[in-house]
Amino acid sequence: MKMIMTGELDHKITCTIVIRAFNEAKHIGRLLTGIKQQTVKAVEIILVDSYSSDRTVEIAKQYPIRILRLQKHWPKSPAPWRYLGDIEIENL
Numbered sequence: 001m002k003m004i005m006t007g008e009l010d011h012k013i014t015c016t017i018v019i020r021a022f023n024e025a026k027h028i029g030r031l032l033t034g035i036k037q038q039t040v041k042a043v044e045i046i047l048v049d050s051y052s053s054d055r056t057v058e059i060a061k062q063y064p065i066r067i068l069r070l071q072k073h074w075p076k077s078p079a080p081w082r083y084l085g086d087i088e089i090e091n092l
Contacts, residue, residue: 014040014043015040015043015044016043016044016045016046017035017043017044017045017046018046018048019031019045019046019047019048020048020050021047021048021049021050021052021056021060022049022050022051022052022056023052023053023054023056024052024054024056025052025054025055025056025058025059028047028056028059028060029059029062032045032060032063032065036063044065044066045063045064045065045066046065046066046067046068047060047065047066047067047068048068048069048070049067049068049069049070050069050070050071051069051071057069
């Protein structure tokens with residue numbers, strides 16, 4: 001597992017959103033911008049990238065999110081916060 005940290009994260013996180021991605025360079029910027037424009041501002045975003053061969057990670061690094069690189073089909077685990085959002089890019 002490889003974790004890439006970008007930007008400063010708020011220590012008062014109220015919501016964690018986990019995004020699973022593989023070669024989603026075409027959509028990831030729009031998705032992350034849309035999440036940041038939501039009314040809930042204390043949001044932590046974790047991108048779980050399955051070793052994309054396109055620019056998915058490069059684009060995601062422009063946002064204050066956590067990036068994990070894992071193989072496909074990783075199991076979901078609960079976050080220690082009240083809410084956990086799970087977005088698949090295909091649902092955009």
